[in-house]
Amino acid sequence: MESIAVKDFDLEKTLGCGQFFRYERKEDGSYLISLRDRLFSVRQEGSKLFFSGVPKEFVIRLFRLDENYQKIIKSISKDEFIRKTIKTNFGMRLMRQDPWECLISYICSANNNIPRIKKNLEMISMKFGKRIAHDAHKGFSFPNPGELSNYDKIRGCGVGFRSRFIHETNQTIEEGRLNSLKDRSYEEAREELIKLKGVGDKIADCVCMFSLEKLEAFPVDVWMRRVMLENYFKGEDPKKISNNRIREFGREYFGRYCGYANQFLFYYRRLQK
DNA sequence: CGTCAGGTAGCCA
C-alpha cells in the first residue's frame, strides 16, 4: 500500500472533529471514506499515512497536507484558551470537501444530530447514487447535482422538512457555478449561498470553510455560541450578543485563518469540555 | 409521552 510521510497531522481527529460525515472506522483502525464517486481507505501509523483507492495528490489535497500548519497555528494562537484547544486536538486539519456534497450535507445538518445526518447522507447515496467498490468494500456514490429531482424519494431518506430545501437546491444549482465560488471573495460566495433555500448564515459559512477554501469564515452554531460566550464575552449579557457579532469578533480576533480556530473551539467544546 | 438535536424561513415590531 502506498504511503505519505506526514507531520502535524492526526487522521482520527481530522475525521472525528465533525466537519465530514461519510466515513467509517474499520476494525483494523483504518477508515473507509466516501467522497462523491470515490471510495477509498486511509490509515495512519505515526508519521505515515497509508492509503489506497485514490491517487496520492488527492489525499494530500483532501487533508490539506500541502499547507503550512505551523504557520496557521501560530497565527491563530492568540490566547491561552485557544492554545489549550489546539493542544488538545493537535494535528486536526480542515478538509477540502466537494462543494456540492458539502452543501447538501450541511443542509441536512440544520436542527439535526450527527448520527442522523450520517444516516440521511447514507440513504441519499443508497437511493440516488451508483454502486461503487474498493477492494472488498462496497458503497454508493453521492448523486450529482440534478439527480435529486424526485421529491418523494428524497422524503424517503428521512430528512424531514429539509426535503424541500434539498429538492430546491438540486433544481437551482449548476455545479460549475458552485465550484467557481472558490474564485470569488468570501463575502460574495457567502452571499450567493445564502440565496439558496435552507442555507442561512451558519451553513453558508460551513460550505465556504469546508469546501470553498475560505478559511476566513467563522460559522456560529449553538456550540460555537456557547464556547465563545464562555470565553470571549465573559460577564456580558448573552441576550445582547448576536451570532453575527460573534462571527465578526471571531474573524477579526483570530484573523485570516480563523476557520481553523473555529474548528478547534468547536471540537473542544463539544467533546472535551 | 415530552424533550432535544451542529438552523432556517417566515412573520412581526
Add this chain to the structure above:
DNA sequence: TGGCTACCTGAC
C-alpha cells in the same frame, strides 16, 4: 436588524 416560532424524525 432583532426576536419570535414551527419544523421532520428518531433516540432517550
